Amino acid sequence: MPELPEVEVSRQGIAPYLTGQTINKIELRQPKLRWPIPAQVQLAVGEPVLAVRRRAKYLLIDTAPGSLIIHLGMSGALRVLPCEQAYLKHDHVIIELESGQSLRLNDPRRFGALLWQAPGDTLSVFAKLGPEPLTDAFDGERLYQLSRSRKSPVKTFIMDNAVVVGVGNIYATEALFAVGIDPRRAAGRISKARYRELAEAIKHTLGRAIVQGGTSLKDFTQADGKPGYFKQSLLAYGRAGESCVRCATPLQSVQLGQRTSVYCPGCQR
DNA sequence: ACGTGATCCTGGAAGC
DNA sequence: TGCTTCCAGGATCACG
Numbered sequence: 001m002p003e004l005p006e007v008e009v010s011r012q013g014i015a016p017y018l019t020g021q022t023i024n025k026i027e028l029r030q031p032k033l034r035w036p037i038p039a040q041v042q043l044a045v046g047e048p049v050l051a052v053r054r055r056a057k058y059l060l061i062d063t064a065p066g067s068l069i070i071h072l073g074m075s076g077a078l079r080v081l082p083c084e085q086a087y088l089k090h091d092h093v094i095i096e097l098e099s100g101q102s103l104r105l106n107d108p109r110r111f112g113a114l115l116w117q118a119p120g121d122t123l124s125v126f127a128k129l130g131p132e133p134l135t136d137a138f139d140g141e142r143l144y145q146l147s148r149s150r151k152s153p154v155k156t157f158i159m160d161n162a163v164v165v166g167v168g169n170i171y172a173t174e175a176l177f178a179v180g181i182d183p184r185r186a187a188g189r190i191s192k193a194r195y196r197e198l199a200e201a202i203k204h205t206l207g208r209a210i211v212q213g214g215t216s217l218k219d220f221t222q223a224d225g226k227p228g229y230f231k232q233s234l235l236a237y238g239r240a241g242e243s244c245v246r247c248a249t250p251l252q253s254v255q256l257g258q259r260t261s262v263y264c265p266g267c268q269r
Numbered sequence: 270a271c272g273t274g275a276t277c278c279t280g281g282a283a284g285c
Numbered sequence: 286t287g288c289t290t291c292c293a294g295g296a297t298c299a300c301g
Contacts, residue, residue: 057295260293
């Protein structure tokens with residue numbers, strides 16, 4: 001999926017088409033995504049979109065009676081296309097707008113979700129999320145404090161949504177490479193100074209990826225169908241066996257918390 | 270509280 | 286060419 005940069009790029013891409021537009025129709029072509037789609041999503045029909053927001057990897061499409069909550073799972077992508085355009089395979093949700101454009105959620109693996117949140121309500125998926133990585137609420141101090149008794153690998157630690165949201169496998173791999181920290185290192189055995197550097201690297205990596213339109217591997221496209229260009233900037237993710245750009249040591253691959261992690265045994269300590 | 274592993278699902282790539 | 290196996294941007298849940 002889309003990690004935080006891809007979700008933010010999607011938000012920026014779709015917001016101009018949605019904001020202020022009335023929703024004419026919501027068509028559900030596949031009711032079973034990660035969770036069954038609640039019937040209340042139809043409450044948004046006939047309502048103008050007030051705002052398109054993001055929290056962690058969730059998109060929130062606000063209307064007066066409540067918010068449509070979209071998660072893109074591992075393989076989801078949002079496209080804006082004219083209503084009359086033929087459906088593609090795996091176009092599971094189509095939100096038609098009065099403008100004649102439609103927002104389509106395409107998700108081959110169906111790990112994504114469409115949920116509904118009434119005003120004043122907080123869905124359980126939002127209940128125990130950590131801070132947004134691009135805000136001041138996230139810093140090295142927080143990483144240091146939360147990690148003191150943790151034995152799990154630092155990579156697993158920074159991918160924990162209770163610690164900080166939005167850091168997935170690609171950007172965790174890249175940020176650790178950038179600061180030269182071995183992803184296998186126990187989270188509790190890293191100094192405050194190094195955590196300050198890591199927090200800055202996470203912010204920097206995510207920020208650059210957003211500017212470049214995110215990372216497109218297979219499924220992800222921006223709202224206009226174009227891929228993101230950050231893939232060209234990846235120095236570790238997907239490069240096992242290749243030479244490290246810093247020290248030429250062959251990059252290694254290891255499984256941490258069920259996820260493949262690539263690192264340089266030469267300069268990540 | 271923390272850590273680990275199974276699980277949801279489809280499709281592309283690699284191996285034989 | 287075709288079949289099988291493995292792997293993939295996530296995150297919950299059950300269990301020890």
